[in-house]
Amino acid sequence: MSINEFGGGQQAQSDVLVVTTNDVPGYRVERVIGEVFGLTVRSRNVGSQIGAGLKSLIGGELKGLTKTLVETRNQAMERLVEQARARGANAILAFRFDVTEAADLGTEVCAYGTAVVIAPQQ
Numbered sequence: 001m002s003i004n005e006f007g008g009g010q011q012a013q014s015d016v017l018v019v020t021t022n023d024v025p026g027y028r029v030e031r032v033i034g035e036v037f038g039l040t041v042r043s044r045n046v047g048s049q050i051g052a053g054l055k056s057l058i059g060g061e062l063k064g065l066t067k068t069l070v071e072t073r074n075q076a077m078e079r080l081v082e083q084a085r086a087r088g089a090n091a092i093l094a095f096r097f098d099v100t101e102a103a104d105l106g107t108e109v110c111a112y113g114t115a116v117v118i119a120p121q122q
Contacts, residue, residue, distance in 0.1 A: 016081045017091040017118070024091060024118055033089050033115035038079025042072045043106040069107070073097060076111040089115035 017024065076097070084092050095113035102108040 014081060016084050016089060018077070018081065018095050018113065019091070019093060020095050022094055024093070026121055027091075027118040028121050029093075029116045030119050031117040033084070033087050033117070035112065036080055036083045036087065036089070036092065036115040037110055037112040038076040038081070038083060039108065039110045040072055040075045040079065041102045041106050041108045042068060069099075069109075072107065072109045073111070076109045080111040080113065084113075084115040087115055089117060091116050091118045 023029070080092065080095075092113040093116055095111070098110045098112065100108050
């Protein structure tokens with residue numbers, strides 16, 4: 001797998017800036033819209049679970065599961081940005097991920113943060 005399959009994050013051309021910080025240097029928050037989140041739940045693939053079980057016996061990275069988690073996080077982040085954009089935001093502050101098991105059926109990934117409108121400082 002290439003490095004692109006293991007990476008994630010915001011698209012370069014996005015009109016909604018996503019940061020993990022509480023502010024953006026050189027910008028001021030004009031309006032706080034509120035919490036936004038993007039959520040997805042992925043079920044486990046039986047084939048990858050069997051492969052992961054075998055791999056865990058000898059050690060090493062579970063590449064199939066890693067790729068699935070990256071795809072899942074990217075989907076949650078896309079939904080987060082869509083929600084923020086729909087509410088009129090141009091930025092998301094204090095961005096985080098939360099990952100949990102969903103009733104032994106799969107993995108729940110929630111991307112969340114605070115939707116805001118920012119403007120350059122003058």
